[in-house]
Amino acid sequence: MNFSSDNVSPICPEILNAIAAESESAALPYGADDKSRQLDAAFSALFGTDVCVIPVATGTAANLVGLSGLVSPFGGVVCHHHAHINMTESTGVAFYGSGAKLLGIDGPSAKIEADTLDRCLGSHISNGMHSVDPECVAITQSTEFGTVYDVAEVQAIGNVCQKHGMRLFMDGARFANAVAALDCHPADITWKAGVDVLSFGATKNGALAVDAIILFDPKLRRHTEKSRKRGGHLFSKHRYLAAQLLAYVQDDLxxxxxxxxxxxxxxxxxxxxxxxxxxxxxxxxxxxxxxxxxxxxxxxxxxxxxxxxxxxxxxxxxxxxxxxxxxxxxxxxxxxxxx
Amino acid sequence: MNFSSDNVSPICPEILNAIAAESESAALPYGADDKSRQLDAAFSALFGTDVCVIPVATGTAANLVGLSGLVSPFGGVVCHHHAHINMTESTGVAFYGSGAKLLGIDGPSAKIEADTLDRCLGSHISNGMHSVDPECVAITQSTEFGTVYDVAEVQAIGNVCQKHGMRLFMDGARFANAVAALDCHPADITWKAGVDVLSFGATKNGALAVDAIILFDPKLRRHTEKSRKRGGHLFSKHRYLAAQLLAYVQDDLxxxxxxxxxxxxxxxxxxxxxxxxxxxxxxxxxxxxxxxxxxxxxxxxxxxxxxxxxxxxxxxxxxxxxxxxxxxxxxxxxxxxxx
Amino acid sequence: MNFSSDNVSPICPEILNAIAAESESAALPYGADDKSRQLDAAFSALFGTDVCVIPVATGTAANLVGLSGLVSPFGGVVCHHHAHINMTESTGVAFYGSGAKLLGIDGPSAKIEADTLDRCLGSHISNGMHSVDPECVAITQSTEFGTVYDVAEVQAIGNVCQKHGMRLFMDGARFANAVAALDCHPADITWKAGVDVLSFGATKNGALAVDAIILFDPKLRRHTEKSRKRGGHLFSKHRYLAAQLLAYVQDDLxxxxxxxxxxxxxxxxxxxxxxxxxxxxxxxxxxxxxxxxxxxxxxxxxxxxxxxxxxxxxxxxxxxxxxxxxxxxxxxxxxxxxx
Amino acid sequence: MNFSSDNVSPICPEILNAIAAESESAALPYGADDKSRQLDAAFSALFGTDVCVIPVATGTAANLVGLSGLVSPFGGVVCHHHAHINMTESTGVAFYGSGAKLLGIDGPSAKIEADTLDRCLGSHISNGMHSVDPECVAITQSTEFGTVYDVAEVQAIGNVCQKHGMRLFMDGARFANAVAALDCHPADITWKAGVDVLSFGATKNGALAVDAIILFDPKLRRHTEKSRKRGGHLFSKHRYLAAQLLAYVQDDLxxxxxxxxxxxxxxxxxxxxxxxxxxxxxxxxxxxxxxxxxxxxxxxxxxxxxxxxxxxxxxxxxxxxxxxxxxxxxxxxxxxxxx
Incomplete structure (x- = not known):
């Protein structure tokens, strides 16, 4: 038994079948195929609101490309010190964010608490163009220590973000595990709570390699697509990303x-x-x-x-x-x- | 019949089977699995020299990450005006190259001619820290216009590069088609001709999504691996990249x-x-x-x-x-x- | 007699006196001093419209910081092949532009011709997120070959830019020489012709070291100021930049x-x-x-x-x-x- | 009386005279003039060892350009949380460092203590290409809270850096005040203690605008000069930077x-x-x-x-x-x- 990570697990049968089913015919590249064109509708139904879906093959790519539209080259991303984006993604946030800086804060069991966040943002003294001012908050759901923000906690963080004019990003490499644990609607801990962009993980939970950037703000689409392409993350055989994702959300897999x-x-x-x-x-x-x-x-x-x-x-x-x-x-x- | 690109083709059976075969058991992530550990040996045998293999999922990533170790943030990459890296990869070379600049030159049928290159490099007047001086040459094999450099042509370009102290990169998104057309040994148009790094394409030629960065200079490994990780291109389920590549080169597939x-x-x-x-x-x-x-x-x-x-x-x-x-x-x- | 460049000349007396006059008293740093606060008004009067003035100490900084607000990380800056920003500023445009790419075109005596520009922009085939699409045009006045765009020529270029949705930047390292040669109002070859940002050179023409970024679009101020600071170009003793500039424009010096x-x-x-x-x-x-x-x-x-x-x-x-x-x-x- | 900062003070007479003395004649640009060519010798004499001097006009530029040669795009710079580079220089370290990350640590009165540093570096668990590993330590002398590292303290930090393979950078915006306070030889708290690069401030202490990057490792010259040029910090009238610096160190001014x-x-x-x-x-x-x-x-x-x-x-x-x-x-x- 190998518990070293969930990424040691293989593809689950439903997703392997979906990949195999794509191996019969030709399909247009770069997202112009039928499967890719179903993504927005499928995830809009899942989340109960219009979303834009931009799939990539790794969780790091989903985080870095997804974040890149939420922060300026001079701005900061507030996250927990133990956040994956802070600890395990090299200097990727600065790379995709053209210099943007991570601003780590503390909290129990890898969770940011709304009160702490409010104090941190409220006490931040901007020094104009000299200082790096927070522009975005990033939380991980479920967290790096296996804990889960409940609906009220995410909502509270969303409220603090709104109060201070921050965008809100959610690293959802294990989003499915959080929703399953909370037994809530995925909307409750995302757009209804103020999340602007979610990286929706599938790789660790049965896919070969796909995590979806879910944009709840459609104005982010253009930047995010350009960032994905420039980063080398736009698949030519895009349908294989789409097929995995569609199988992943079908029948609540x-x-x-x-x-x-x-x-x-x-x-x-x-x-x-x-x-x-x-x-x-x-x-x-x-x-x-x-x-x-x-x-x-x-x-x-x-x-x-x-x-x-x-x-x-x-x-x-x-x-x-x-x-x-x-x-x-x-x-x-x-x-x-x-x- | 769809001839719009080779990337409209599906996965070929041998590679699909290799992916499916990986779906039985657990395997360590990030390249520590058995399949990934076979890559260097398999490609060293194929090329007849010790190589280091760094797989990524797209051709653009293979080009951008592969090039990033060959040019400084202040240097230039000489390529054909019609090169994919110049025309179709956004501002990716500057992105992964921390500012590095493409220097386009002309040539018939998307090919750089050794004489033209020699004149271009010989007549370049460095203006010290003011100018962008060429540090690397990039050619595409087969080219963006479907032509193929023959062995002597690649060798001549390699000689010009050596003469002027340039590193040599080969965009081999369709490398297999070139080797098949020339009926040569892959070594003849790569390391024996002076190529430092090759992006070895598989995606267009039967894989789901994998192109391998082949380093003929092992000193490039550290930088290239760090660049891959930071770019979000290090797969957790790395074995699926490896499995595709191993199937791709087995029995000359x-x-x-x-x-x-x-x-x-x-x-x-x-x-x-x-x-x-x-x-x-x-x-x-x-x-x-x-x-x-x-x-x-x-x-x-x-x-x-x-x-x-x-x-x-x-x-x-x-x-x-x-x-x-x-x-x-x-x-x-x-x-x-x-x- | 030294004609190797105008930058071999010393400070002119009026500007040296202005610097010396600042050496009597204390003054607030970073542009909060009295002299710095006069800049916008002085240059607004000079140009006959409201402008925002952001001084830096070198022409390269004025170009790079000034351009940075006019192009996205994925976009292109059309310029003449012989443009200073293309030939003599290292990889600075990509650096300050987070990857932005220079797209060189030809023209007689280092001048871009409006017709050529129109054809170039009109025939550009965008390939969506794959290609680098032009977002900005940069011209040099007077040019790198000592020629000067007349009022009609700048206006024609401005019209082409407007037609194609391009921002227009002017490298005015020798702007004074152009205005003197044309005997025109500085407005005629800048904002009235559609120029969004001008680097207004003083260093070569009598100053110690100051070139001003002139923003004709006040919405660019915030980005430009942040870019200046991050680049290390915000002077603590900002008054010495301001004093030079004020002396430079006083009494038509x-x-x-x-x-x-x-x-x-x-x-x-x-x-x-x-x-x-x-x-x-x-x-x-x-x-x-x-x-x-x-x-x-x-x-x-x-x-x-x-x-x-x-x-x-x-x-x-x-x-x-x-x-x-x-x-x-x-x-x-x-x-x-x-x- | 204005105590808001030392940067509210004007130029001191000796330096103003040196600037004025440069206003008689022509001189070659970009550091090829006589004054600029005296810099290396003058500072080598001052420090008692061969150094390379690269002047820029601001302290931020001296820090950012100076640091850029000491850290890779994937590496970290350990500094005090209150360090100027962490608090007051926007996202400049990541900008000039192609992504490099600041890793803040604590210490009394804005000082890093050698023991704390040793523990911090010793307990850092590298996660290979996933983590940002420290490559450089940066200290400020005198510190952001007005305190001064004594000779033994700098030496102790230098020893810890050597033990852990770190480069050592010193932000010396107020270096003169530290040397004056310690009454030591400048060598004692720089190269003899293991400092690789020093930003040697003059602006706050009587100059118009010049801080010198002092390289104790001559191999850093090429990168640092290229970084300075690309950043727009290479003065055409370079002699005015040199003249300030020469006057600044003459007769112990x-x-x-x-x-x-x-x-x-x-x-x-x-x-x-x-x-x-x-x-x-x-x-x-x-x-x-x-x-x-x-x-x-x-x-x-x-x-x-x-x-x-x-x-x-x-x-x-x-x-x-x-x-x-x-x-x-x-x-x-x-x-x-x-x-």
Missing amino acids: WLRNARHANEAAKALQKSLENMGATAAFPPQGNELFIHMNDDLAQRLRDAGIVFRPWASIGPDAYRFVCAWNSPIELIKSLPQSIG | WLRNARHANEAAKALQKSLENMGATAAFPPQGNELFIHMNDDLAQRLRDAGIVFRPWASIGPDAYRFVCAWNSPIELIKSLPQSIG | WLRNARHANEAAKALQKSLENMGATAAFPPQGNELFIHMNDDLAQRLRDAGIVFRPWASIGPDAYRFVCAWNSPIELIKSLPQSIG | WLRNARHANEAAKALQKSLENMGATAAFPPQGNELFIHMNDDLAQRLRDAGIVFRPWASIGPDAYRFVCAWNSPIELIKSLPQSIG
Whole structure:
């Protein structure tokens, strides 16, 4: 069992079939094909409002291209210190943002709290053209520590953004897991709460490689498309991105996969706690951060379980990530099988 | 029949099977999986020298990331005015090159001639830190007008580059078609001729989406990997890029596909000439640029043949591109079927 | 006598006095001082319309910062191949323009002709997000070959720009020499002709170091000020830029200096022609490009005259530049003194 | 009396005379003149080692251009949160550094402590191409809070940098004040302590506008010169930068000016303390940060004293900056004159 990340999982059958089904015929390139032209409608239906969908092949691309329209070359993006865009995407935000700067803030379990954000933005003293003034806020849902903003929390952050004239970006590499955990409508934690742009992840949750930039503000389309092209992220065989995304949202596949992963994580938490581990954060999505002693860690490794130490939380901390195909029954039987 | 581009073709079966075969098990992300770790060896064998392989999902990314290590932020990339990097990749070279500038030159049928290049580089008057001095030459093989540099031509360009201290980049979006047309060893038109970096295209020739940056100079690896990551082109499920590439080079699939496309283009040329068209350039790869009158163009369209006008060559000019799956027998019978 | 450039000339007395006069008292930094606050009014009076003035210390900075507000990161700036921004400012346009690309066109004596520009813009085939589409036109007044656009020519270019939705930038490093040569109102060749931004040169014409970015569109102020600051061009002792500029435009000093330089160039042309040289272009401002034989060139050098060969015009071509302090009587007597 | 900043002070007589002396004759541009060619020798003598001097007109330019050669587009610059490059230079570090990122750390009175730095660098977990790894450390001497690193402190930081393979940059906008305060040789707190590049400020300490980038590593010259030119910071009348710098270091003018400013600051501290203020930090250079009550602040303002509130230190905190021309006797008599 490999819990090192959800990106170790393969393509799920429905999406593989959708790719294979595209392998019969010719189709126009660069998004002019039939499948690509269905994207806006499909996601507008899913979100209950008109959206513009710009697919790319990686979550980093979705974040960087998606953010690029929300901040000027002289502006700042407020995010949590532990945000993926701050920790794990090289200098990509400055690259796609022509110099834009990340402004890290703190908060429990990788979450920005609305009050903290309000204080931070309210106490920021602009020094005119000398200072980097915040122009955008970026949150991750579910977060880098496996926690989930509930509907009220996102709404509160959206309100703070509106109050201070900030655009709001959501890194949704694990958006499906958050929606599944909250059992809410996707609109509730996006445009209804003030999110301008969402990176809607599919890669980690069953796709081969596709994450969609969802624009809730259609005026962003032109810049975002140009940024995508210039970054080298416009697929010629664009239909293969579209086919993956359409299969992903058809019949709620995205939610079914996410619910499975979340359930697996809950089962894993229980099994690990039974063996003596303790959760570092209340796990809500498909990521589990736990503390355990060396002995337990070694026994798990000896049993072929793969997982990663997570030093930023502590020397005895580890991350386990479940996926759409994690074997729930095996997970439940871990305490017995490892003993 | 759709000849508007080779990128309208679907995935070929061997590559689809390779993708499907990856859908059984977990694998480490970001290139640490078994398939990805085979890439350097597979391509080193193919090229007959040690190479470093850095796969990305689009040809534009392969060009831009690949070039980024060969030119400084203050330097120039000499290319043909009609080069894809100059005409069709937005401001991508400056983006990935931190400001680097394209310096266009002329030449027949989208080819740079070694003599012209030598004169151009020899007559360039550097103005020190004021001027943009050439640091790199980029050629496309096969070219944007469907022609192919022969071995001696690439070697001559390589010699000029060496003489003037230039790095040499090759945009090989249709590299397979060139090798198939020349019936040469891939080494003959790359590292043996002085090419430092090659973008080795697979997407147009049967893959879903993968082009490989081939580094013949291992010292470029670190910069190129960092540039790929920052650009958002490092796949988490990297194995799917690797699987495509390994299938593509196994049992000469890349050359078989290219030979098929080239043969189809030759048959198409013959058929069109039989109907009154004339080739704008001697077609060598899988792209065909022809002149024809409105009547013939209309009859082809009426028969459901798809192709594109090509205004940069002339008002009566059109492009037809064949692919790995073009129906050669149908193409041969065009004069009869259209009448 | 040193004709290698007008930038070899020292500060003129009026401007030196203005600098010295600022050396008595304290003044607020970054443009909040009294002198700086007079700039907008002084130049609005000079141009006969409301302008915003943003001073920097070099002509390159004035061009690059000034252009940065007129073109997107994905767009092109049409200019003459011989334009200073294309030939002598490194990769600065892409740097300040976040990737923006120069698109060189031809024209006689370094001038863009309105008809050529119209054809070029009219025949440009946008390829959507793939291509770099022109967004701005940049002309130099007076030009890099010492010629001057007359009022009708600038107006015609302005009309073409308006027709095609282009912004219009003017590199006026030697703007004073052009106005002096044309004996026109500065409005006639700027905002009345459609110029959006002008770099108004003073450094070559008597200042220590200051060129002003003149914005005819006040909406550009915010971006331009931020770009100036980020580029490191916002002076703390801003008053010294302002003092130079105010002295430069007071009592028509700028025009008096320019008239002197133009007159010197005319005298020099006459003297050189008397000695057998021929003008490469009809000299209109303070720059003179001539053809002469080796013998004459050597005799001039032997007499201590400094000037520069200009290979881009021809092997027997040379440039002579006169300045605000060129010794006109000595110049007139050159044929006698050299013999 | 205006203590709002040292940049409100005018040019000092020696430097104004040097500028005026350059106003007699012609001189070659862009650093080829006699004065500019003396710079390397003059500063090599001053520092007791071979240095390369690259002058620019602002402190921000000196910092940004100077740093640009010490960090890759994917790397990080460790600095204090309160560093000028982090707080007051827009997104300039990312701009000149092609994306390079600032990594802020804490420390008392705007100083980085060697132990903290060592822990920070030692505990940094590189995530390969995903993370931004520190490549350079930047310190300010004297600091943004008016404190001064002593010789041992700089040496300790230099040792930590060497241990971790970091380059070391020093923002010396007020370097003279630090040397004057320490009464040390300038070598002791620069190259002997491991500093690679120093921005050597003159503007605030008596010049019109010039700060010199001092390269202790000559291999940085080429990149730094290209970066300066592209940024628009290469003066055509370069001799006026050189003349200022030569006058500034001749006969220890830079130290005499700095000693005066430091002495004025000490006198001011004493006067303010006599009136009830308390120093926020031990003042060492020419900047004074104090706490005082509203009543005292108002009485000072009523007496025509100009100074600035400094909210980042506290609601009752203010900054006073003395300069080369601050009236020491008047400052001493403040308690009497204000009463």
